[in-house]
Amino acid sequence: xxxxxxxxxxxxxxxxxxxxxxxxxxxxxxxxxxxxxxxxxxxxxxxxxxxxxxxxxxxxxxxxxxxxxxxxxxxxxxxxxxxxxxxxxxxxxxxxxxxxxxxxxxxxxxxxxxxxxxxxxxxxxxxxxxxxxxxxxxxxxxxxxxxxxxxxxxxxxxxxxxxxxxxxxxx
Ligand SMILES: CC(C)(COP(=O)(O)OP(=O)(O)OC[C@H]1O[C@@H](n2cnc3c(N)ncnc32)[C@H](O)[C@@H]1OP(=O)(O)O)[C@@H](O)C(=O)NCCC(=O)NCCS
Numbered sequence: 001x002x003x004x005x006x007x008x009x010x011x012x013x014x015x016x017x018x019x020x021x022x023x024x025x026x027x028x029x030x031x032x033x034x035x036x037x038x039x040x041x042x043x044x045x046x047x048x049x050x051x052x053x054x055x056x057x058x059x060x061x062x063x064x065x066x067x068x069x070x071x072x073x074x075x076x077x078x079x080x081x082x083x084x085x086x087x088x089x090x091x092x093x094x095x096x097x098x099x100x101x102x103x104x105x106x107x108x109x110x111x112x113x114x115x116x117x118x119x120x121x122x123x124x125x126x127x128x129x130x131x132x133x134x135x136x137x138x139x140x141x142x143x144x145x146x147x148x149x150x151x152x153x154x155x156x157x158x159x160x161x162x163x164x165x166x167x168x169x170x171x
Contacts, residue, residue: 002098005053005065012062013053014040020081028112029152038079049144051078054099056091064091068099071142074161075103076110080118096125106161110143113154127156134165 005013014036021037047053051067064082068075077099082091100107109127111118119129130138135155139145145153157165 001057002054002095003057005055005062009053009055009062010040010043013055013065014038014043016062016065016083017043017079017081020084020087023084023117024112024115027114029114029148032112032149032152046079053079054095056082056095064095066092066095066099068102070103070105073105074142075105075107076142077107080121092121093125096122100125100158106164107158108138108142108161109156110139110145110153111156113152119154119156122156127158128162130155130157 017038018036024037025033046067049069050071051069053065053067055062056064063086064080066080067078069078070076077096080092080095107127109122111122123129135153136150138155138157139150139153
């Protein structure tokens with residue numbers, strides 16, 4: 001079952017995200033790693049800034065979460081995490097498919113350049129990486145992240161975003 005996460009899920013969100021984010025340790029630049037990866041205050045801040053979390057639940061247990069945030073004229077998919085022992089079993093795909101149906105806007109996703117598994121996951125769902133120049137522009141326009149994170153991230157966009165961009169460039 002996929003359901004929206006509420007205030008009562010905050011503790012579980014915190015532990016699930018930080019458990020799944022352990023895969024970043026040693027993969028992303030060392031200066032971007034912290035323990036916990038996402039402190040509670042940051043999680044609260046993200047929710048206050050409009051990130052709505054949806055969770056994949058089985059027998060009362062949240063096994064995966066994914067956030068959606070509408071910013072200006074686009075939708076961002078944020079903070080996708082599946083419990084390590086349940087990864088690569090289709091939960092992330094279920095959540096992404098569900099969230100893609102919640103928006104008519106072009107969709108963008110930012111992730112670490114080093115997270116090749118996550119890039120592969122999104123590419124499998126039809127997202128494509130934008131150019132380096134475009135990435136810098138988009139991260140500054142739609143995200144609130146430090147400059148160092150911009151340098152070490154990539155942005156993937158869906159086909160709707162690429163079609164609109166091509167139209168803009170042609171006009
Ligand atoms: C990325 C993530 C959300 C995907 O969810 P998932 O339930 O594991 O993914 P699914 O089972 O739906 O899809 C599997 C596909 O994702 C990719 N993938 C996911 N985890 C992978 C891994 N560890 N290694 C390689 N590919 C991986 C592959 O493309 C895989 O398909 P394939 O096996 O046919 O190549 C999940 O693996 C996760 O939480 N990873 C750790 C945290 C993370 O990187 N989050 C992304 C933040 S933007």
